[in-house]
Amino acid sequence: MSGSSSSGRSYMGGLSISDEPEECMEIKGSVRVVSPTMTYFSTVLINTTLEVVLSDAIVVLLNHETGDEVGSLNPSNITKLKECLEQGYKYEANIYNKDGASIDVQLTCIGKK
Amino acid sequence: MIHVIGGFYNELCLYPQWHYNFGSGARAAAAIAEFGDKICLHSYVHKNKEQEFEYFSKLYKIDSKMIQSSEIINFEYYHSLSKPNIYTLNTPIIKQETYSLNEDIIICYGMMEADNPILNADYVIFDPQSESSPSMIFENDSNINHLAVILNVEEAKRFTKQDNIDNIAKYLFEHSDILDVLILKDGPFGAHLFTKDNGYSHIDSYETNNIFKIGSGDIFVAVFSYLWAKDKLTPFEAAQKASLATAYYCNTKILPIGKEMLYSDELNFSKIKIHKEKFNKTIYLAGPFFSMADRWLIEEAKVQLEKFGANVFSPLHEVGFGEASFVAKEDLTGLDNADILYAVLNNYDPGTVFEIGYAISKKIPVVIFIENETAINMTMFEGSGCMIENDFSSSVYKVIWESSK
Numbered sequence: 001m002s003g004s005s006s007s008g009r010s011y012m013g014g015l016s017i018s019d020e021p022e023e024c025m026e027i028k029g030s031v032r033v034v035s036p037t038m039t040y041f042s043t044v045l046i047n048t049t050l051e052v053v054l055s056d057a058i059v060v061l062l063n064h065e066t067g068d069e070v071g072s073l074n075p076s077n078i079t080k081l082k083e084c085l086e087q088g089y090k091y092e093a094n095i096y097n098k099d100g101a102s103i104d105v106q107l108t109c110i111g112k113k
Numbered sequence: 114m115i116h117v118i119g120g121f122y123n124e125l126c127l128y129p130q131w132h133y134n135f136g137s138g139a140r141a142a143a144a145i146a147e148f149g150d151k152i153c154l155h156s157y158v159h160k161n162k163e164q165e166f167e168y169f170s171k172l173y174k175i176d177s178k179m180i181q182s183s184e185i186i187n188f189e190y191y192h193s194l195s196k197p198n199i200y201t202l203n204t205p206i207i208k209q210e211t212y213s214l215n216e217d218i219i220i221c222y223g224m225m226e227a228d229n230p231i232l233n234a235d236y237v238i239f240d241p242q243s244e245s246s247p248s249m250i251f252e253n254d255s256n257i258n259h260l261a262v263i264l265n266v267e268e269a270k271r272f273t274k275q276d277n278i279d280n281i282a283k284y285l286f287e288h289s290d291i292l293d294v295l296i297l298k299d300g301p302f303g304a305h306l307f308t309k310d311n312g313y314s315h316i317d318s319y320e321t322n323n324i325f326k327i328g329s330g331d332i333f334v335a336v337f338s339y340l341w342a343k344d345k346l347t348p349f350e351a352a353q354k355a356s357l358a359t360a361y362y363c364n365t366k367i368l369p370i371g372k373e374m375l376y377s378d379e380l381n382f383s384k385i386k387i388h389k390e391k392f393n394k395t396i397y398l399a400g401p402f403f404s405m406a407d408r409w410l411i412e413e414a415k416v417q418l419e420k421f422g423a424n425v426f427s428p429l430h431e432v433g434f435g436e437a438s439f440v441a442k443e444d445l446t447g448l449d450n451a452d453i454l455y456a457v458l459n460n461y462d463p464g465t466v467f468e469i470g471y472a473i474s475k476k477i478p479v480v481i482f483i484e485n486e487t488a489i490n491m492t493m494f495e496g497s498g499c500m501i502e503n504d505f506s507s508s509v510y511k512v513i514w515e516s517s518k
Contacts, residue, residue, distance in 0.1 A: 030130060032366065034172060058172055074172055076123060076132045079164045102365045 024084035025109045027091070033061065033071035033103040040070045041103050044095060050105065052091035054082060061093055061105070071103065088113040114151045114176070115343060116214060117142045117335070118230055119222030120242075121156035121166055126190040126327060129504055131366075134165050136186075137222040137242055140328045141335035143368040144358070146173040148339050157182035157209055157226040159202070173369065182226050183207045193326040193506040194417050201225070220338040221250060222331070231255050236342035240264060240334045247272045251289040261294035261341065261348070263334050266305075266389075269297050277390075282307040294348045296337070298330055300421060301513045302389040306352050316352045319360035319382035320514055324507040332362040336370065357382070387517040389422050394516040397448045397477075398427040399468040400457030410457055414482075417509045418455070423516070426451055448472060453516040455508070456499075458483040461490065473497045478515050482508035 033041075040063060050070065051062040059073045059081060073093070075081060085091070089112050093105035119138020124131060135143075142154040153176040158166045162185060170177035184206055188197040212230040219234045223242035232255040240263050241247035247268050251260065262285065266278060273284040278297055285295055286309060295307040296316070304316040337355035340346045346354070354375045360382045361370060374380055396418055401407045411429055418425050426447040432440055448454065454472040456465050458481045472479050479499040483491075491501060500515060502508035 032133075035369070057168070072172055074133065074169065076125075076134055078134070078168050082164075082168070100365060101367050 023080065024087060024089040024112075027077065027081055027084060028108045029075070029106070030096075030104055031073050031075045031093070031107050033105060034074050036071040036101055036103045037069070038101060040068070041095075041098055041101075044098075046095055046098065048095050050093045050095065052085070052093050052107065054085045057082070059085065073105075073107070075107070084109070114153055114216070115145065115218050115220065115339060116153045116155060116216045117220045117222075118155045118212065118214065118224075119220070119331075120186065120224050120226075121154075121158055121162065121169070123185070123187045124190075124327060125187065126193055128192045129325065131190075131193075131325075131327065134162075134169060135328060136188075137240070137328070137331045137334075138224075139169055140331040140368065141220055141222070141338075142175050143169075143173045144332050144335040144362070144370050145339045145372075146175050146369040148343075148369075148372045150339070150343055151176060153178060155180065155212065155214065157184070157224060159183065159185045161185060180209065180212055182209055184209075184226055186225060190327060192413075193324070194509060195413075199225075218338070218342045220335060222334070223247065229253055229255075232257060235259060236338075237261075238263065238334060238338035238342065240330065241268065241272070244268050244271070249285075249289070251291055257291050259293050259342070260289070260291045261296065261337070262292060263296040263298065263330075263337065265330070266297045266299050278305050282313075294341070296333075296348075296352060298333065299389055301385065301510050302387055302392065302421075303356065303385065304333070304352065306348055308348055314349045314352075315388065316349075316356050317384040317386055318356060319380075320385050321360050321364035321382055322507075323364050323504060324510040325363050325366050326506055329359050329363050332370070333359045336375075339372075385514055385517070387514075392422050392513075392517065393424070394452040394513075395424040395426055395450060396512055396516060397451035397454045397468070397472070398425050398429075398457075399448075399454055399465045401460065401462035401465060402429045407457075407459075410459070413505075414455065414457060414509065418512065421509075421513050423513065444468070445471060448477065449475065451477060453477060453512060454479045455512045456481045458486075458494075469494065469499065473499070478518075480508055480512045480515055 060069045061071045063070050090110050092110050093107050096106050097104040117138050120136030121139045122136030124135050138156050142152045155178045158179040159182050185202050187200040190197050209227045211228050215233040218236045221239045229250050236259045237257045238261045239250040269281045273281045275281045275284050293309050297305040303318040306314045333355045336358040337351045340351035358370050400411050402411050415425050428444045432443040456469050481499050481501045484503050
């Protein structure tokens with residue numbers, strides 16, 4: 001079921017991860033939001049983009065407009081994602097699915113500071 | 114504090130897409146992390162997974178105890194009802210030293226990395242987590258005042274070599290002086306609760322819109338454990354709430370679970386009151402079988418439905434290929450005698466579309482499994498009352514539930 005292509009990138013599951021040097025740029029995929037703030041997510045529109053930052057060693061999502069934390073992330077490659085955030089890579093999370101408290105975001109790297 | 118001993122594993126599922134670090138122990142700890150009492154998770158963890166384990170603990174605000182392991186274990190599922198392929202670093206797996214723990218309340222899941230731990234506790238809730246060769250906590254030198262064992266019916270059959278739930282319960286209570294509560298989980302049919310004083314109750318399951326089965330049993334065990342051992346609910350009350358919590362998880366995949374939600378009207382799932390022993394429905398399995406992918410899906414659907422005790426009339430298996438007049442007559446006779454039609458409608462196979470129309474004209478309920486559907490193509494199916502699902506596991510459960518209504 002799982003497999004790797006010759007480029008060294010595995011495609012199994014939610015996140016795509018490369019083994020190559022630019023791997024921080026390559027972290028992307030669908031991730032479920034942990035402990036979403038429902039007062040925010042009940043009204044926010046699909047396709048709204050959230051900022052992804054480290055806060056007290058946890059990867060959290062920030063409301064772009066207010067700067068408030070609205071949830072956390074725990075993808076399978078969380079260690080790598082944290083490393084990349086610490087190195088200055090910037091990520092965005094686009095809300096693409098919400099069903100009650102089930103919120104899914106599409107994570108993409110948007111460059112380095 | 115409630116202590117959870119159990120696996121911290123990498124889980125992957127293709128349909129629906131799922132790629133997270135959980136495992137039974139971690140999922141259970143996360144499920145009840147906000148119930149009130151502090152949770153401590155004890156797991157075997159490989160050095161390469163230590164940071165992920167620490168992150169998990171911090172994210173869900175639980176305490177944790179890492180036990181060194183030389184294994185990384187990956188569970189890979191095709192869909193959430195399928196048996197996982199299990200990949201480990203070492204073959205055979207290197208067993209670690211047996212763990213021991215002395216605490217008031219311990220939730221313990223069987224793990225691949227070691228034999229069952231030695232426990233000294235007032236309350237232990239144990240889930241052996243092994244379909245092939247389960248072993249019981251009361252078989253080792255543990256010293257336990259109150260014990261509940263929770264496992265799947267099929268797992269229990271293998272362990273006891275008994276063929277029905279009453280004999281399973283009799284066998285287990287005869288083989289353990291400390292067993293207070295036995296719960297046998299039975300998928301879409303709910304669960305069976307036995308108590309030491311010969312009590313029996315059926316625990317109803319709940320009908321949900323989505324069915325994500327990976328780890329649902331872990332949620333049931335975790336919530337039951339907290340409510341029975343900590344909050345001192347009766348086993349029946351605790352199991353009912355645990356069933357409700359499990360439905361919530363299967364529907365949403367959301368953790369932690371809010372305890373207050375279990376006591377409110379927020380979760381308004383309908384109860385499913387069917388017993389597997391009385392389930393005697395015939396399901397007509399329609400779908401194309403003209404490519405390897407088609408065939409695989411039909412075989413998989415048949416296996417999953419039969420696992421729940423359904424009689425499956427599959428035109429592929431019952432009639433096969435042949436002259437059109439013969440095949441059509443035999444297929445439609447099979448459909449006339451069915452309680453429900455389960456249609457795999459990928460690519461809108463003409464034969465399947467015909468069978469759906471025929472079933473509707475005969476007032477036979479229809480559940481459709483279709484991926485990548487478009488609203489315009491679904492108009493007639495939706496308008497004529499078909500139940501339409503794009504998740505395989507959810508569609509299988511709905512066929513079982515709908516056929517019982």
